[in-house]
Amino acid sequence: MVAGHARGDRVTSDSDQMQTDRQAGEWHGPELDALGWTAALHTAAQDVLKAAAPDVQPDLLPARVAGVGRGSFRLWTAQGEEGALLAGVMRQDPDSQPVMGDWVVAQRLLDSPDLRVTAVLPRHTTFARAVHGGLSRQVITANVDTVLIVTAPDADFDLPRLGRYVAAVHASGAQPALLLNKTDLTRDPQPFLAQLRSLAPGVSVYALNARTGEGLGDVRGALRPGVTAALIGSSGVGKSTLTNALLGRDAAQTGAVMPDGLGRHTTTARTLYRVPGGGLLVDNPGLRDIAVWDPEGVATELDVIEQIAADCRYRKCTHTGEPGCAVRRAVQRGQISAGQLEAYHALKGTAAPTRRNSRPPRR
Numbered sequence: 001m002v003a004g005h006a007r008g009d010r011v012t013s014d015s016d017q018m019q020t021d022r023q024a025g026e027w028h029g030p031e032l033d034a035l036g037w038t039a040a041l042h043t044a045a046q047d048v049l050k051a052a053a054p055d056v057q058p059d060l061l062p063a064r065v066a067g068v069g070r071g072s073f074r075l076w077t078a079q080g081e082e083g084a085l086l087a088g089v090m091r092q093d094p095d096s097q098p099v100m101g102d103w104v105v106a107q108r109l110l111d112s113p114d115l116r117v118t119a120v121l122p123r124h125t126t127f128a129r130a131v132h133g134g135l136s137r138q139v140i141t142a143n144v145d146t147v148l149i150v151t152a153p154d155a156d157f158d159l160p161r162l163g164r165y166v167a168a169v170h171a172s173g174a175q176p177a178l179l180l181n182k183t184d185l186t187r188d189p190q191p192f193l194a195q196l197r198s199l200a201p202g203v204s205v206y207a208l209n210a211r212t213g214e215g216l217g218d219v220r221g222a223l224r225p226g227v228t229a230a231l232i233g234s235s236g237v238g239k240s241t242l243t244n245a246l247l248g249r250d251a252a253q254t255g256a257v258m259p260d261g262l263g264r265h266t267t268t269a270r271t272l273y274r275v276p277g278g279g280l281l282v283d284n285p286g287l288r289d290i291a292v293w294d295p296e297g298v299a300t301e302l303d304v305i306e307q308i309a310a311d312c313r314y315r316k317c318t319h320t321g322e323p324g325c326a327v328r329r330a331v332q333r334g335q336i337s338a339g340q341l342e343a344y345h346a347l348k349g350t351a352a353p354t355r356r357n358s359r360p361p362r363r
């Protein structure tokens, strides 16, 4: 299944025995456990291993995707972080590309500094967004156990929207938790917390001041060794500030909030971090970039856009760059995502300005 690079020095039964021992060591261990390795993954990996050519098997190892570029990946292995490319077999199938958080089987080559990803192991959760006019889904993060939905007691606080995120997280297979950050912005955070609790009974609700670290201990409790958490929420709610507080260092860039209280989309890429004391954390860009996949939700989202469009300056506004466009303003504010607007354009047959030559209109 993989393009093998046979190593000429592995022919005697003595070295075969050594290889078997080496394999056994690489597919177990505290380092992998800390990255979220499980018994189910181990079983699946053994099947991949057995299906590989015998001369390739010793060069295979399990790894977790910690960064995704254009055709290239950052992988965490039991040894540390390494760069990787896709093996030829994987490039042919666009549906099986690795995403952030995936566990993969990778091959170490003698003649390349980069590992080759040869298989993606089964995902236990998948966080997806709607693409192609809401008609198909694109997985953007895999194997996240807990999603911390971050909001603040200011203009961002929108209970129905938070409720949709809770539903989307449930649909992904992960556990949602609600996090009220910037508690310093209100004299009494209790009414906000009460609303969050009423929204989703049984879902943990945390109060936090990410700048001072007040309430951080409770959030830390949601992170345990081997558990992967992800932060979602509008731009500027403090996801990266919280990330840095949890890591105890300035790892993620944070951005000032504009006078209108809105963020600037400081974080542009998904990044996976190891939290000291246990746990893994994905810091996501602001919600402009995370349109969650929700089959029942598509129609409602379109209704929402039509409602917002009532405030556009021009009655026949196409929301593709006209002045005074309320829809594009809503996207900038993170009220609706760019993906939702794209879906709207695709369904209406109007081109989004960034993709003029996109697919033909659906009717």
Ligand SMILES: Nc1nc2c(ncn2[C@@H]2O[C@H](COP(=O)(O)OP(=O)(O)OP(=O)(O)O)[C@@H](O)[C@H]2O)c(=O)[nH]1
Pocket: 181, 182, 183, 184, 185, 208, 209, 210, 211, 212, 233, 234, 235, 236, 237, 238, 239, 240, 241, 242, 253, 254, 255, 256, 257, 263, 264, 265, 266, 267, 268, 284, 285, 286, 287
């Ligand atoms: N008052 C107050 N400000 C905070 C708090 N947490 C974060 N901030 C500020 O909010 C601003 C935005 O914080 P970020 O951490 O960059 O927000 P983000 O959610 O990562 O934003 P994107 O990366 O754009 O999605 C920064 O100026 C932070 O200092 C808090 O608890 N209280």
Ligand SMILES: [Mg+2]
Pocket: 239, 240, 241, 252, 253, 254, 266, 267, 283, 284, 285, 286
């Ligand atoms: Mg950020």
Ligand SMILES: [Zn+2]
Pocket: 309, 312, 313, 317, 318, 319, 320, 322, 324, 325, 326, 327, 328
């Ligand atoms: Zn408009």
